[in-house]
Amino acid sequence: MKVYDSFRSALQSLVTNKLRSALTMLGVIIGVASVIAMVAVGNGASAQVQATILSLGSNLITVTPSNLTDQGLRGAGAQSQNLTEADMRALQDQLGDSIRAIEAEQGAGRWQVTVAGTNTNVNVQAVTEAYPTVRDWNMQTGEFFTKDDVSATQQVAVLGATTAANLFGDADAVGQTIQFRQVFGGGAGGQGGAQRARILNFKVVGVLEPKGTTFGFSRDDQILVPLTVGQKILTGRRDIVNQIVVKAIDSDAMQQTTDDTFNLLLARHKITDPVSADFTVTNQNDTLAALNQITGTFTLLLGAIGGISLLVGGIGIMNIMLVTVNERTREIGIRKAVGARRRDIMWQFLIESVALTGLGGILGIILGWSITQAVERIPQAQGLVLLITVGTVAVAVGVSVAIGVIFGLYPAMRAARLHPIQALRYE
Amino acid sequence: MSLAGRLPPATDPVVHLRGITKTYRIGKEIEVHALQGVDLDVYPGEFVAIMGPSGSGKSTLMNVLGCLDAPDGGSYQLAGETVGKLSDDQLAAIRNKHIGFVFQTFNLLPRLNAIENVELPLVYGGDRHGRRERAVGALELVGLGDRVHHRPSELSGGQQQRVAIARALLNDPAMILADEPTGNLDSRSSAEILAIFQRLNAEGKTVVMVTHEPDVAAHSRRIVRMRDGVVAHDERVANPRNAEDEIAAGIGAGEE
Numbered sequence: 001m002k003v004y005d006s007f008r009s010a011l012q013s014l015v016t017n018k019l020r021s022a023l024t025m026l027g028v029i030i031g032v033a034s035v036i037a038m039v040a041v042g043n044g045a046s047a048q049v050q051a052t053i054l055s056l057g058s059n060l061i062t063v064t065p066s067n068l069t070d071q072g073l074r075g076a077g078a079q080s081q082n083l084t085e086a087d088m089r090a091l092q093d094q095l096g097d098s099i100r101a102i103e104a105e106q107g108a109g110r111w112q113v114t115v116a117g118t119n120t121n122v123n124v125q126a127v128t129e130a131y132p133t134v135r136d137w138n139m140q141t142g143e144f145f146t147k148d149d150v151s152a153t154q155q156v157a158v159l160g161a162t163t164a165a166n167l168f169g170d171a172d173a174v175g176q177t178i179q180f181r182q183v184f185g186g187g188a189g190g191q192g193g194a195q196r197a198r199i200l201n202f203k204v205v206g207v208l209e210p211k212g213t214t215f216g217f218s219r220d221d222q223i224l225v226p227l228t229v230g231q232k233i234l235t236g237r238r239d240i241v242n243q244i245v246v247k248a249i250d251s252d253a254m255q256q257t258t259d260d261t262f263n264l265l266l267a268r269h270k271i272t273d274p275v276s277a278d279f280t281v282t283n284q285n286d287t288l289a290a291l292n293q294i295t296g297t298f299t300l301l302l303g304a305i306g307g308i309s310l311l312v313g314g315i316g317i318m319n320i321m322l323v324t325v326n327e328r329t330r331e332i333g334i335r336k337a338v339g340a341r342r343r344d345i346m347w348q349f350l351i352e353s354v355a356l357t358g359l360g361g362i363l364g365i366i367l368g369w370s371i372t373q374a375v376e377r378i379p380q381a382q383g384l385v386l387l388i389t390v391g392t393v394a395v396a397v398g399v400s401v402a403i404g405v406i407f408g409l410y411p412a413m414r415a416a417r418l419h420p421i422q423a424l425r426y427e
Numbered sequence: 428m429s430l431a432g433r434l435p436p437a438t439d440p441v442v443h444l445r446g447i448t449k450t451y452r453i454g455k456e457i458e459v460h461a462l463q464g465v466d467l468d469v470y471p472g473e474f475v476a477i478m479g480p481s482g483s484g485k486s487t488l489m490n491v492l493g494c495l496d497a498p499d500g501g502s503y504q505l506a507g508e509t510v511g512k513l514s515d516d517q518l519a520a521i522r523n524k525h526i527g528f529v530f531q532t533f534n535l536l537p538r539l540n541a542i543e544n545v546e547l548p549l550v551y552g553g554d555r556h557g558r559r560e561r562a563v564g565a566l567e568l569v570g571l572g573d574r575v576h577h578r579p580s581e582l583s584g585g586q587q588q589r590v591a592i593a594r595a596l597l598n599d600p601a602m603i604l605a606d607e608p609t610g611n612l613d614s615r616s617s618a619e620i621l622a623i624f625q626r627l628n629a630e631g632k633t634v635v636m637v638t639h640e641p642d643v644a645a646h647s648r649r650i651v652r653m654r655d656g657v658v659a660h661d662e663r664v665a666n667p668r669n670a671e672d673e674i675a676a677g678i679g680a681g682e683e
Contacts, residue, residue: 005550016538334534337495338594339523339551341516420495424534 003347010352013324014359024320025360027313028403032364032396035306037371039392042299044385049291052214053284057135059100059248060284061258063265065240066277082240083279085227087268088128091244094264099257100249101133104241108230112181113167113223120166123222124180126230132208134247142174142206145226153228157202161210162220173204180234200233251285258283310399313360314407321353321411332415333423346416353408354401361400365393439507441601441633442469442492446501449487461487462498463656469602469635474628474667476644477637479653486606488653489637493526493604494518506601523552527595531607533587535579535594541566542575545594553598565593569623585616592623602633609643615679621646622670646670 014021065083088104095102108124129147132138145156157178164173180200202225211219231238248257262274262281271277325332332345372386449462461484469475479485490496491503494510497518503510506525513521527548528534535544542562549558566575569589579587588608595603605624609617625646628634638644645668652660 012538330534331536334536335547335551336519337493337522337528337534338548339519339598341519341551343516344551421490424495424530 003351006348006351007355009348010355013352014355020320021356024316025356025363027316028310028357028360028400029313029364029367031306031310031313032361032400033367033371034309035303035399036365036368036388036392036396037375037386038302038306039299040368040372040386040388042295042302043387043389043392046292046295046299047387048385049295050288053288053291055136055211055214057137057245057247058284059251059254060134061246061248061254061261062282062284063244063246063261064242064280064282066280083242083244084239085128085231085241087265088241088244090268091246091261091264095246095257095260098249098253098260100247101130102244102246103128103130103134104227104244105131106227106230106235106237106241108225108234111223111234113163113178114181115167115176115178118167119181120163122160122163124225124230124234125222126225126227126234128227131224134245137211138209140207140209141172142204144206144224150226150228153232154226155200155202155229155233156205156226158206158208158224159204160208160218160220160222160224162218163223164204164207166221173207176204178202178204254283254285310403314357314403317353317357317404318407318411321349321408322414324352325349325411325415328415329418329423329426332418333420333426336418336420337424342416345418346412349412349415350405350408353412354404357400357404357408358397361397361403364400365396368396438471440468440470440504441473441506442467442635443504444468444491444501447488447491447498447503448500449484449491449496449498451487460656462491464501465653465656465658467651467658469633471601471633472628472631474624474634474646474648475636475651476647476649477635477651477653478639478641478644479659480639482655483653484656485637485653489604489606492635493528494521520552523548524598525601527592527598527600527603529588529591529595529603529605529608531610533579533584533591533611535587535590537579540576540578541571541582541590541593544579544590545597547594548598558597561597562593565596566590568596569593583616584612585619588612588616588620589623592620592627596627596632602635603627605634605636607638608636609638609640613679615674617643618670618673618678622674625667625670642668 063083083104085104088102092102104127106126108126110121111124112119112121114120128150129145132144139158140161142158144158145154148154149156159167159173167173167178168176178201180198180202182198202223208220208224213219225234227241231240246257246261248254258281262277265279265281266272266274266277269278332340335345335348369388372388376386444465444467447462447465447467448460451459451461453459463484465484465488467488477485477488487496491498492505494505494513495518497510497512505521508521508525510518510521522528536547539547542559545565546558546562549555549561563572563575566572569592571586571589571593574582574586577586579590582590592603603624608624609620612620621643624634624636628648634647636643636647644650645664648664648667650660650662650664651658654660
């Protein structure tokens with residue numbers, strides 16, 4: 001019953017001087033709200049970065065050659081070899097069911113693409129048939145090219161959603177023919193020098209669904225062609241791929257698959273010492289972890305800034321509680337005279353302080369949430385993602401109560417230590 | 428100290444003081460020897476008035492009696508319990524159990540109503556069961572049964588003091604300790620309060636009252652006079668004034 005009495009007494013005190021309670025709580029409310037809002041920004045950034053990485057495809061392991069120069073010529077190490085389609089096929093065979101899918105890519109440069117009166121300048125990427133599976137990318141219309149297309153070096157193309165719209169408007173692109181015109185010089189087959197103009201016909205077999213912008217590049221404004229077409233016809237760099245991308249079965253299999261891929265390729269390239277590997281295997285989980293660490297630090301920093309205002313709010317609590325204790329010195333004396341012990345008085349004021357900050361914390365959470373809602377509606381802030389998690393709320397409540405205890409303790413102890421005789425004499 | 432005319436006591440005293448000393452230090456140098464060896468016995472059912480000029484130590488004696496302050500020397504037994512060098516919490520427990528305070532300035536909590544004020548001792552100790560009912564009962568005992576939900580600001584001085592007396596009664600203490608209980612009251616209200624004390628005393632309650640007014644002390648049955656920190660005089664009151672009679676006779680009728 002004692003606790004109940006203390007609560008009732010505490011609430012009574014808060015209600016008696018509503019203005020003072022409200023102003024005191026304001027510090028905590030603003031403090032908690034700013035922490036909530038700041039951490040929401042941090043959490044949102046974290047989630048956004050994570051989503052961006054995962055939008056490139058989940059559970060990915062990427063193999064890139066170490067010494068690849070711009071021209072595709074061999075780099076400094078005499079032993080270094082290129083990554084080839086053969087490497088990819090070998091991995092495909094040897095990893096078998098232990099992976100979900102595997103694909104290989106080569107960048108084929110920018111090309112001027114025309115169709116009956118319209119033209120556009122797009123990036124062309126040469127890939128293998130498992131690209132959609134690996135990249136978690138579905139077709140909007142039509143189909144992706146097949147393994148046979150790759151083997152037979154078929155001049156087929158899959159368009160990104162934006163490119164299809166640019167070239168065909170609302171009409172269906174599937175089945176249409178488009179023309180590639182080469183823009184850059186550099187020549188085929190490693191010859192430098194004179195610019196060439198070439199026109200190549202491609203049949204559109206499918207259009208990808210929209211994916212949006214990733215790291216500043218629009219993924220919907222590109223054209224995909226079979227790897228062999230890119231290698232033999234578009235760039236002339238026959239025995240090279242820019243990267244091989246493996247999709248692991250699930251997150252748990254990532255480490256194993258990474259090790260398997262590395263070892264298999266090491267054996268294929270006949271390299272005994274892993275340190276001299278002429279390729280790099282990147283595990284997406286590691287990338288995510290590194291980025292999470294960065295965004296995590298960022299979030300912590302933002303939270304700390306918000307925490308400063310909470311600190312100020314706490315000092316306000318201590319200030320007001322000291323004033324309150326002073327005002328109620330007589331009352332404390334009376335309570336002691338009729339038998340209140342030190343801890344009775346201490347609990348009474350401690351509960352009052354915690355009630356103030358607890359209520360302030362709850363209101364602060366509501367205010368913080370409202371702020372995130374309001375910011376989301378501002379047009380200029382569209383790039384900003386705000387995320388409030390259960391964890392954030394729990395921490396906010398916990399911190400509010402802690403503030404009430406920490407900053408209310410000193411005033412409560414002062415109240416408890418008052419001597420009844422002096423307290424009774426207080427005017 | 429004169430014990431002339433006193434019969435040998437049949438029971439143990441409620442209050443038993445022997446050689447009580449208390450010294451205060453003011454600033455760094457001045458020592459005030461407030462109590463310099465007080466011997467006092469108060470028996471159950473007595474109505475004692477403690478009188479004395481300023482500086483005689485009667486306020487300090489009241490603080491010691493009320494366990495608000497611990498004596499520096501001597502022994503104090505209250506209702507059989509030794510109140511020596513006890514901790515603050517232990518003193519609080521004794522106050523809660525054995526002492527009912529009535530102050531000159533009433534000392535009610537302004538934001539609580541009458542019932543809540545009266546039940547305060549039971550918030551801090553004793554049997555919490557049915558404390559509401561006991562509080563109402565105590566208020567009825569002092570004649571305020573119809574004002575149980577009033578705040579102190581809604582009550583007259585005399586009514587507030589009656590609430591204080593009800594609070595003092597709540598834990599059924601060994602004694603009621605009143606410090607100038609009529610100091611802030613007019614003649615009529617003073618008489619009403621003294622009438623209550625006399626009634627309670629007639630029913631067996633021990634009442635110890637500190638006062639500087641001879642008119643008030645005349646209502647008690649024993650007057651202890653303090654001087655220079657010791658008991659100078661201790662005598663029974665031959666014919667205590669009866670407050671009820673005074674009320675009936677219209678005391679204070681002509682006053683503001």
